[in-house]
Amino acid sequence: MSKGNNAFDLLAKVLIIGDSGVGKTCLLLRFCENSFTTSHLATIGIDFKMKTIEVEGKRVKVQIWDTAGQDRFKTITQTYYRGAMGIILAYAVNDRESFQNIENWMKQIKEHASEDVCKILVGNKSDMPDRCIEYEEGKRLADSYGIQFFETSAKDCRNVNDAFYEVAREIKGKAALKNGPTPQTNGGSSGGAQLKKDDKPSGKDSKCC
Numbered sequence: 001m002s003k004g005n006n007a008f009d010l011l012a013k014v015l016i017i018g019d020s021g022v023g024k025t026c027l028l029l030r031f032c033e034n035s036f037t038t039s040h041l042a043t044i045g046i047d048f049k050m051k052t053i054e055v056e057g058k059r060v061k062v063q064i065w066d067t068a069g070q071d072r073f074k075t076i077t078q079t080y081y082r083g084a085m086g087i088i089l090a091y092a093v094n095d096r097e098s099f100q101n102i103e104n105w106m107k108q109i110k111e112h113a114s115e116d117v118c119k120i121l122v123g124n125k126s127d128m129p130d131r132c133i134e135y136e137e138g139k140r141l142a143d144s145y146g147i148q149f150f151e152t153s154a155k156d157c158r159n160v161n162d163a164f165y166e167v168a169r170e171i172k173g174k175a176a177l178k179n180g181p182t183p184q185t186n187g188g189s190s191g192g193a194q195l196k197k198d199d200k201p202s203g204k205d206s207k208c209c
């Protein structure tokens with residue numbers, strides 16, 4: 001495999017979904033650019049960025065799609081579920097409605113996404129003093145779906161990297177199980193085929209950006 005900056009072992013398409021205003025774009029910008037602003041416009045339809053990270057010795061190029069949360073854009077975003085390998089469901093800890101609507105977003109995933117897509121739940125804006133969703137409530141919801149849970153703050157960079165790395169680890173693990181070992185052992189660039197079946201998330205914390 002080439003040693004250039006564009007070399008990677010696995011390409012992972014990840015969606016960030018959730019109601020408008022929960023901070024999906026802020027999470028994307030914090031992870032990809034280590035930046036935060038409160039002045040950006042609402043996402044219109046779809047936007048995406050890419051970042052290559054190292055996950056347990058493999059270079060994973062994460063293609064992150066930021067979807068508009070407004071109802072009028074749902075017909076647009078539905079097509080982007082196809083081919084998604086990971087989905088981050090986001091709500092804001094100070095917005096009860098966005099938390100309750102996670103159930104609706106899960107229904108959309110079931111209807112439009114692959115059955116084995118990796119999912120995690122993120123409670124964003126944990127820096128806000130007016131929270132109405134406690135950590136335990138978010139954790140219970142995630143547990144009910146059998147998925148990982150993180151409370152994040154795009155403003156403070158709290159657990160943002162951890163959340164993205166976790167979904168990348170899960171994608172990597174499923175790619176390993178799906179592809180299995182191959183005769184190609186001399187450092188080929190075939191992506192998931194190079195991953196071992198027994199690779200599991202390490203659970204190690206990732207430092208911010």
